[in-house]
Amino acid sequence: MARGRLTPLGWALLVIGAAIMLAPLVWTLLLSLKNNAALVGHSEAALHGPYTLENYAAIFGNSLTTRWLLNSIIVSLGTTAGVLVITSLAGYGFARLDFPFRRTLFVIVLLGLAVPSQAVILPQHQLFAWLHLHNSYPGLMLPGLVAPFGVFFMTTYMRGIPIELDEAAMLDGASRWTIFWRVILPLTIPAQSTLAVFTFLGSWNDYWWPLISATRSDMYTLTVGLAAAQMNYAQTSGLGYLMAQAVFASIPIFIVYIVFQKQIVRAMAGTNVR
């Protein structure tokens, strides 16, 4: 693994780099623990003196931040679950079954990889308007459910599973569905976790689509809610409160990260698809 000792210069650079990574996070935390008035014009006050949790109390008091957090969780979990279900089914179809137009369909799916969301987001907005899907959880989830990368990734992974297992299962009298459900799917858990990590973070950090689809504040996801709060900041100089909202919004995802760090790293390793 390691190629010789890291030089002292190497260690110094690492520590400085780590400081640069952590400084903004610590600064935000300190600001969030200060009383708003004290910060007006004197943000350096955050480096010392009385700290208070009043901003956090205010969040739980009557702000919508908790609602935005719930929305984000529902949308991200829903999208992730949906993507796992849909891409596993499609992956099994493309990897294992032969049906008319299979090759052409798969090529069309691959083309989907090259389409950036900007190319479709405006017409999508119009489509969802006709379908009255805006400001709804399905409306926020559906665009994320279309995951060509997910299908490509699942198909490639499933093709790696030895075909004899399917054949053995057929000989064991298993139907196509049982083979998928009891044999192939359990063997794709590593790929599922990789895809789950990508999809969850992608959905959690999505900003463009919720911005134009969730236009009612009780339907905002965290990203849109904090954007509104950030822009509203110009009219209410509650710097401490604003920072508290940022910290409050990042705690859950940090917890998820710390708990699932091993899986995320292993998931990343999984992406090195040949």
Added chain:
Amino acid sequence: MRPIAAALAALLALGSCARSDDKTHIYLQRFFGECGAEYGGSIDVSKAEGECGIITTLVDRFNAENPDVHVDVNVIAWPGYPQLTAQMAARDPPDLVTMHEGVISDYASKGLVEPVDSYLRAAGISPADFTDAARQGVTMYGHVYGLPWDTHGGLFHVNTALFAKAGLMRGGKPVLPNTWDELFAQARQFEQRTGKPYLIQSNVGDTAYAARNLYTYMMARGAVIFPDPKHIRLNTPIGVEVATYFRRINAEKLGTQNMDTPAAIAAFVNGEGGIYPTGTWMIGSFEAEAETPGRPLYKSYAVFPYPRLWGEHVEYVSGHSWVVPARKRTAQQRAAIARFFKFMAAHNYDWARTGHIPAFKAVLKDPRFKALPHRDDIAPLAEIGRPLPSYVLRQNAIEGIVGEEAVAAFTGQKTIPQALASAERRVDVLLAQVD
């Protein structure tokens, strides 16, 4: 896999539970900021300060006084038109929206907002009750398209303590320039005596600031900014002259450079500059500072309309109003909206405490309004205020473009003719799209 599918089903069910109570819900969308933390629970309007505080308590009070109706508030980032447009495109607009009078025609011309005559009649309000400026702002195509809420425009908020130090006080009133030369002379004198910038400017992220300055001092010389509904004229000798003066202000460092609105507010409140030219909406908050002992502005705050520096004494003003987007509504919702109009009309005085000029004549004559600090100093705004011609559409988008190019001209990021010509071209192209 099975647990994930079950979780998905549960989440969907949980999320989509509609609010089922017997109240009539009307959906109000507004800017003015989100301050639930400070004013969340209270309905005592008199104790609230500033636009955000007053509007939040007003709506909460309306909900308290009308148990059978509930106003759901959606606070959006100023000015909120991209969101409103997205909602209207999605055929799911709110029931009530705060809108600048200049922008109403955009939506009215496409039938996206309803005439409010029926609501006004139900609320017992007649257009005659509005001030001239307010009525002119909301009347178009033969109908009234909104309940006017205020008239607002730029003001010179003055730190009289620093002005005294700079020897620019006479008879208890700050000396304001009447010509551009006086402005530069007084500014230099101010900075020599106090060592602080004469002007605090929010020229970052606040396109309204630069647009307001350009419009006001072009109108003062009688310049016709919009010769017809499809064209704007800025790159004219008058336009160039105005921009040159503001360029000089920045070049000679007579004004702060890199401040956005919160930074400018903080600077003025901490007494780090002579004059902060911002809007009527800040009078309430600055007055509160001026009445708190120990604060730099304590007993040293005055406010006046933009001074006349040349030509006629006029100023670009706008006005906020409540409009009703077009959609199918139940009779109870219509009645609730009418009741909301009645309630807000009755509380226009409270809103005037922010510093805005009230939209109702009655409030202008109300002794309580007159007794409010500085109101006599800013009263002229009601006469000298001029909105842009009502035939001009997309005023908000235009203000964004004009402001962006004006700041570039004022700060020297672009040459003045280049910036003004670019503004003209971009606005003309935008207006050409309006069919």
Added chain:
Amino acid sequence: MASLELKGVRKAFGSTPVLDDVSLTLESREFIAFLGPSGSGKSTLLRIIAGLETADAGEVWLEGRRIDRLPPGDRGVAMVFQHYALYPHMSVRENMAFGLKNARVSKDEIERRIADAAAVLEIDPLLERKPGQLSGGQRQRVAIGRALVKEPKLFLLDEPLSNLDAALRLRTRVELAQLKQRVDAAVIMVTHDQAEAMTLADRVIVMNDRRIQQVGPPMEIYTRPANTFVAQFVGSPAMTLSPASLVQGEGEFAALTLGDGTLVETRVPRTSLPAGELRIGLRPEAVRVARSGAKAKVELVERLGERTLIYARLADGQPITAEDSGNSRVRIGDEVSLKIEGASAHVFDAEGAGYHRAES
């Protein structure tokens, strides 16, 4: 009643034919070996019987029931895959129970069958383990167990020993032999290892070039190869084939002279031989190093312990393989004389058809 019947089975992948009009009948409880080089179509035939491939033409019957239309699960067939194909995420018990669950067999019946199979294959302690935790041999036995519990009418083994190391291979051969006794079903084993086929099978079906070359008990395949392919494929090292000409004469048996003039008096009836060119087939044990005989120059010496194989060239350049005792002193380059035992010679005609000594 016949166990398995194949009628005119034909198969091609795209334009390349793989099986050419294969027909075959197996007796019940018979152990058959499909023997042939890779690419001979033996695995494809097995997969067609199992239903993992569909034949282009022909029929497959099992105990009087036509099965080539049925899905693999309903054919009453069990298969042990070359790489075992155990479900890695299931324990050994679950692996064995999976097929029975799909066939809706009752719970306790499943338990009983697993217990029996585990006892037979001595894999009781392994039942709760995952395949990943087992050795090659153990996995092999679990794979067999999975087939056993289904009590199939036909057992298919796809190169069962090819994955094992030499020592394990011998021990597993013994187990497969015992399996033959214990299972009340026909068994088909596909292999390219002729020793495996010879020791285990009741009958061997030698396949090559998309066609069955010969069907018969192991000894017949060895002693009376139907053609040159079977002759050289079975037996190691391969039989020497060298051109020879028939000596005119009236004797009952044919006598042939090799290229270098050596006379070989065979036991093959003269009358059975056709005209035209002939080749004589000699297994190494039929050619011994002796004091006199055909002269040959030694090119390679292979000492195998109990015997030594001598690879040499006759005077006319024809290669010949001879045998010598274990402690033979022959070295590369020596000139040896080879005594040919005509009685065990075989004769092949131009098309490769084999003629052998009369039935003893």
Added chain:
Amino acid sequence: MSGTRDWRGLLFVAPFVLLYGLILVFPLLRGLWLSLNQVDLFGAGHFVGAANYARLARDPIFAASLMNTFEVTLMIVPVLTVLALALALALNRATKGAAIFRGIFFSSAVLSVTIVTLIWRFVLAPDAGLLGDLWTALGWTPLPFLSDAHLALPALALTTVWWSMGFPMLLFLAGLQQVPEDMYEAAALDNASRWTTLWRITVPALRRTIVLVVMLQTAAQLQMFGQSQLLTAGGPSGASRTAVLFLFETAFAQWQLGYASAAAEVLFLIILAVTVTQYWATGRATAQGK
């Protein structure tokens, strides 16, 4: 699988294909159609053919936003790739310390764009920012990152590099696991210096991952939106307006849906072209490298 050509296979891919058709293919075609119309968000409009594209070609604001997008991408991608590779090399060891450092450098990747811009707004703001306070404490005048035309794009780049460090680092770490151990032992036997080992063994072995990182990051940064809208609102005076922000403003602030759709198509082609050329260029390089 055996040639069971039957329709049941379609059942498995049907959910995905239906969604894909409705939510990706239809809008893609619809977007193309919209770009040929002068239409506002509320549906009224008429066909204008290539007028939108012609106008785009002459629109200096669109050109400026494209230049900004390329500039910021060029600032980010190389720096990010080198830093992430260096970090992966330094932290590719099993010690506890390395694990902690890996955690730190990945931590920002879990945050969403709004939180990152919120945090960095109060790091970069000259008056209320961390850097501002630091500079004033050291007696220098704070740099107006968010309001100076020359500093706005670097501010976006700095924020994005800080934010996007995590994933490329992990991709390189994953790539390093695939480098066969014996190559290093061989290099050690030839007493290759640390530097030559890096250039002759590690980097060539990671070529495929480098291509992956560069391509993914380029495509991502070409579509930058959140940072530009929230940190600098495309300011000052459009100096940091990215192409996607131009798209948003044109559609939702100026209601020009047709014109915005045309811009979207142009952006789509640019991203496609850049990604394909990158893949082709490095593909050929890897081929020669064999």
